Structures are given as structure tokens and as C-alpha cells.
Amino acid sequence: MNQRIYSRIIGTGGYLPEKVVTNFDLEKIVETSDAWIRERTGIEERRIAADDQTTCDLAEKASIEALKMAAINSQELDLIIVATTTPDKTFPSTACLLQTRLGNRCAPAFDIQAVCTGFVYALSVADQFIQTGMAKKVLVVGAETLSRITNWEDRNTCVLFGDGAGAVILEASTKPGILSTHIHADGQYEELLHVPSGVSKRPLTDDIAERTMSMKGNEVFKVAVNTLSSIASETLEANGMVKEDLDWLVPHQANMRIIMATAKKLKLRDDQTVITVNKHANTSSASVPMALNEAIRDGRIQRGQTLLLEAFGGGFTWGSALIKY
Incomplete structure (x- = not known):
């Protein structure tokens, strides 16, 4: 019997931009307060x-950290996947831009867009590549x-959003790693959380609302709590x-109330x-x-x-990964 091949995490990295915007800073530009933001979102x-x-600048810094922890050269990578909803260009993909920055050539590189669930989607795809033998280091x-x-x-x-990047290096291994991933979507909820154009x-107009995020917070909250609870059960049951x-629990960092309800x-x-x-x-995709x-x-x-990783985002999309680190 063939021995199972796992996707094992051998390196991680992260990067946050230098500029800090506090709740008190936001009080100066919109009608809100530090107390209101903390109470409702954490x-x-x-x-x-x-x-x-x-x-890509952010992705590059996170990737370099991950490569250093993994103690491998970028040339050893045989697949690069970037999850993002804010790519540098319409094309080429941010993954291709990142590949060049890192000095890798020829490895397939592509983006995945699943908004806040993007990283979990990308992790699931990478895991399939490794399990089928099509990639060894991703x-x-x-x-x-x-x-x-x-x-x-x-x-x-x-008040809700910020910028950043996170990265992991996966390696094919006979030691346990990603035990399973589970990804879903339901597009009927499109207008509860979206960018209209x-x-x-x-x-349709020069209105900034056409080009920026729109969210119906209460509705999103209700669906997110129920969905994340459901996928946690699905994941555990699938693995006995x-x-x-x-x-x-390593959850998507959207709202403290959602996180604690799931926990x-x-x-x-x-x-x-x-x-x-x-x-x-x-x-978004950088949070997990x-x-x-x-x-x-x-x-x-x-x-x-x-570890249980889970996320929920616009689409709606949601997903999880159960990992033996």
C-alpha cells in the first residue's frame, strides 16, 4: 500500500505596513468612536x-520570511499561489509578479480570489497538488x-479593514500535516458583502460607493456565525x-464577536x-x-x-483546514 503524502508546513511569514491607524484617528474623519468600534468589533x-x-510588495516581504524559516531557496518552489482580492494589475497575476521578485523561474504561479476565504482556498488547492505528486514545495x-x-x-x-500579508511554505512529507480541507460557496448572498463594480x-457613476466595499453587517454576522460552526463540525467529523x-483555533480575523462565538x-x-x-x-485573505x-x-x-483554520468571506465563501502542525 502506498504511504500517504501530506502537505506539511515548514515555514511561515508575515508582514504589516508601517502606518498605524487607530480608532482615535478614525474619530477625526467619520462619526464613530473608539468605544463603539471596540465594543462591536474588538x-x-x-x-x-x-x-x-x-x-505584491507586502506579499514579497511575507514570502521572504517564510523562505528563511523553511531554510529553502526560492528556486526550490514548484508552485506559487497568491490569494488576493486586491491584485497589483488586472494581469499578469500577483503570483507571477511575486515569482519574479523572488527569483523563481518556470514554476506555475497563479492567483485565487475568494476574498476573506482566499487563503484557505489556496491552501486547499496547494494540498491537492502535493497529494497528487504534481508539486513538492509550494x-x-x-x-x-x-x-x-x-x-x-x-x-x-x-473601521473594519486593514492591509497585510501572510505566507506559508508547504512541503510533501510522510509526516502528518494538512489532514483535510473543506471549501464552499453560495453566491446568492452576493450583495450582502461586495464591491459593486x-x-x-x-x-455607473463617479460615486465612490460604486468602487468600494459595501456590507450589510448584521446579515453577514448571522450567516457567518452559523456557517463557521457548521464547517467546524464538518471538518471534525470528516477526520473522526x-x-x-x-x-x-486559527480563525479569520473579521470580528471579535464572531471569533468568540465560534470558539x-x-x-x-x-x-x-x-x-x-x-x-x-x-x-481579508491575509488574516489567517x-x-x-x-x-x-x-x-x-x-x-x-x-489546528483548525477557518474563514468566511464575500460570495459568500467559507472554508476550513485541519492541520497537524
Whole structure:
């Protein structure tokens, strides 16, 4: 019988832009308050990319960190996947731009767009490549400059988002790694969280609302809590595990209330949940890999522990990954 091949994490990296925007800074430009934002979201501050920084710039810095931890050369990568909803260009893909920056040539490189679930989608695709033997070392990145599609006059959305990038290096291994991934989508919820225009659907007016994020927060919250609870159960059942088998929850960092509601349903303690939303805000596809990187680098997550990664985003899309780190 052939031995199972796993996708094992051998390196992680993260990058946050230097500019910090606090809730108090936002009080000066929209009708809001630090207390209101903290109470409803748990967010205290967010990072914003400099005017001359692009998504690829952020992705590059996170990727270099991951390569250093993995102790491999970029030429060893045989697949590069970037999850982003804010690419540098319509084409070529941000992954191709990143490939050139890293000095890799010939490895396939492409982007995935699943908004906040993008990294989990990308991780799932990378895992299939490794399991089928089509790749042995894969760079998976989640990177965003959401500030570029944020309406800074809309107090309902501008308080929520930030910029950043996270990366992981996966390697084919006979040691346990990614145990399973689960990804889903339901496009009927399109207008609850979206940007109204795009490349083929031009803005109807010069109104900034046509070109920036629009969200119906209460509706998104309700669906997100139920969906994340459901996919956690789906993931555990698929692996013959129970809630008590989990060591860590590494969730998408959208809202503290959503995170804690999910952790409570999984019967996890607060100190078993990786939380970065207070300092990072919602960085879409970058949030899960940045949280993972932080908890690995500060020593909280240890080899041999079982991690549940999960995310929920516009589309709606949602997904999970169960990992033996």
C-alpha cells in the first residue's frame, strides 16, 4: 500500500505596513468612536499600506520570511499561489509578479480570489497538488491592500479593514500535516458583502460607493456565525475527531464577536484561540496566515498540535483546514 503524502508546513511569514491607524484617528474623519468600534468589533487599530506600496510588495516581504524559516531557496518552489482580492494589475497575476521578485523561474504561479476565504482556498488547492505528486514545495500567500477599496467616508466599513500579508511554505512529507480541507460557496448572498463594480462591470457613476466595499453587517454576522460552526463540525467529523482533539483555533480575523462565538461552540478556551483582529483588523485573505505566523513564531503553536483554520468571506465563501502542525 502506498504511504500517504501530506502537505506539511515548514515555514511561515508575515508582514504589516508601517502606518498605524487607530480608532482615535478614525474619530477625526467619520462619526464613530473608539468605544463603539471596540465594543462591536474588538478592533483597536489597523495597518495601512503606503501610497507607493502594492499587494505584491507586502506579499514579497511575507514570502521572504517564510523562505528563511523553511531554510529553502526560492528556486526550490514548484508552485506559487497568491490569494488576493486586491491584485497589483488586472494581469499578469500577483503570483507571477511575486515569482519574479523572488527569483523563481518556470514554476506555475497563479492567483485565487475568494476574498476573506482566499487563503484557505489556496491552501486547499496547494494540498491537492502535493497529494497528487504534481508539486513538492509550494508557497501559499494571502496578501491584501484593502485600503484601496475602502470608502473612508463610510463609518460602517472603514473601521473594519486593514492591509497585510501572510505566507506559508508547504512541503510533501510522510509526516502528518494538512489532514483535510473543506471549501464552499453560495453566491446568492452576493450583495450582502461586495464591491459593486469591477473590470467588465464599470461604475455607473463617479460615486465612490460604486468602487468600494459595501456590507450589510448584521446579515453577514448571522450567516457567518452559523456557517463557521457548521464547517467546524464538518471538518471534525470528516477526520473522526471531536472538539476536545483541537489544540488551537486559527480563525479569520473579521470580528471579535464572531471569533468568540465560534470558539465557544467548539468549547475552546480563550487561550486556545489565536486573536490578532485587535491590532490587524480584517485583512481579508491575509488574516489567517498572519495569525498563524504570529502564533508559531511566538511559540504558542508547537509541533504535533492540532489546528483548525477557518474563514468566511464575500460570495459568500467559507472554508476550513485541519492541520497537524
